[in-house]
Amino acid sequence: MVTTLLVAVICLALIFDFINGFHDAANSIATIVSTKVLTPFQAVLWAAAFNFLAFFLIKDHKVANTIANTVLEQFITMHVVLAGLVAAITWNLITWWFGIPSSSSHTLIGGFAGAGMTHALYMHVNPMDAINLGPILRIIAFIFLAPIIGMIIGIVINILILHICKNAKPSTAERWFKRLQLVSSGALSFAHGGNDAQKVMGIIYVALVAQKVIIYGAVMPEWIPLACYSAIALGTMSGGWKIVKTMGTKITKVTPLEGVSAETAGAITLFVTERLGIPVSTTHTITGSIIGVGLTKRASAVRWGVTINLVWAWIITIPISAIFAAIVYSIVRYF
Template identity: 45%
Template sequence: MHAAPLALVVITVVIALGFDFLNGVHDAANSIATIVTTRVLTPTKAVIWAASFNFIAAFLFGTGVAHTISSTIIDPRIMNLYIVLGGLLGAITWNLITWYLALPTSSSHAIISALAGAAIAKAGWHAILIKGWIPILAFLLLSPLIGMVLGYILMHIVAWSSFRMHRDKASKLFRRLQLVSAGAYSLGHGTNDAQKTMGIIVALLVSTGYGNYALGHTRLFGRTHEISIWIILSCHACIAAGTMIGGWKIVRTMGSRITPHLRPIDGFASELSAAVTIALATFAKVPISTTHAIGGAISGVGATRGLHAVRWIWARRIIYGWILTFPGAGLVGAFFYAVVHLGIERFIGGGAPIH
């Protein structure tokens, strides 16, 4: 097969980075929700703090999640430019809709579902690699529960350990510790979510005959990666830039509307629990919903004060968004694949997998 038109490939790469940027706007606001709600940092300082750690993550972690996205969820023999383009447009559209509604859905759910919808629209259900979906679905479904359980347990531990401390001294301590936990969460968010876009770009370039621009032995701080350095750095830079723009509507939902009157000790326990949840998934090379990890952790921490301390109506709203995203983003991805197929592929061709 001949390679896809280079100009269209470049445009699709730019759209992928645009999705990464919007992921920062849509998801990375969760990085600052608790630290702003507890008033440890102002929103401006908080987004700078979170964005910095989003980018630093490029130098500290591997690219296992990117490999999972690029080769284990959709049959590489079927993957092509138009599936990627349709999936990206579908995920971006879904994210914009949910951002407008202040509904904290997951960009991870959106991009995976939209790509799957586009692939199914092209080749039917056999385009999906069922084995590769099992760990992904497990983590995507369990991440809120894992975050909730860890948040509940960790909150009890830190509350017990600081029980004898003077109230003002404890507050001062956890205000400082929350800077650490917020940074840890942003590191996890940066590496797991940026790698999803890396995987999409790699799949795009390999399937269209430009794999030499995607693959190569890259060394960063003693770690060797099989993905070209320009992909790694650009994906982290875009998600960090998106974090800088922020998403105040989502911040309000993820923080005070789930558990009102968060204290620094609550914020520390929530962020650290979510960071551990994301780290477990990242080391397992599995994409995870960072939105739902922090949402579950905040709910778990709030539940230590009694179930009445959690505003379950907002927790339910998150769950509704979680449930709707799989079919919703999948259908939007399939729709955009049909649009791309009818509007572009039939006329200029290319885009077919390279064998």
């Protein structure tokens, strides 16, 4: 049965997806903006188009299934989903305001898991019994693995390109790499849409299950991916300029060649993890890739002070989102 609360939860989920878009727009457009390949307006349109293209080409929603299985079915209620979303939106807006490229994915996972654990606590059940520990441990592992994988692939690609183009005229090479950045940023935006929109699909799906609109294990209604890909694309079109500045200039100075290397490395990492059904952070992945291309020049080319601050933001995202969700759930459970 469709209720006002279900409609509110779906709207909040799509709002989160929209915020995810403008929060993470920097991931795919920071380098093409900082290297002046496209203007900011052109860049967000380009990224949004590839975000939405994923709707037509990705039909096996493994990441959405992982998110839906984060909290065990018997502990999923509408209040749990609502509290998780409110917590995720709150932390996303806080990090956006301060220009911190934290993970929207881990914000959502932390909020959902935190609300589920709090619900179990009020039921006088061990909070750990409410969560599916296997998927959550894989997700936590990839907080660290995704940027490392992106960094390694970024180093390898950058070294290969430098070796292949060592005899090219600098002006000719730069012109070609500016063109190639359109391809690499498009691939990264496609991978971002395919990975991140699925996380909200999983949340909407469990909301429908909690409200008994569909049964657990049923095929996901087609309107869910359509709505989620549309929301994230519209969010990307809104930009996220504070984070663009951090990603595009504060970690290391990025040239068109390095932009191609970083974006390609990020896209490859996201494609592989999406196929494995692991909801990794686009933010973490591209940050690791940018650090990787910086390291091919010299270690001092990376601004380690900024990088360490980013890592701390990544580490605290899940626990802080879980705490926010616990507080919100403790309030909304009375309504």
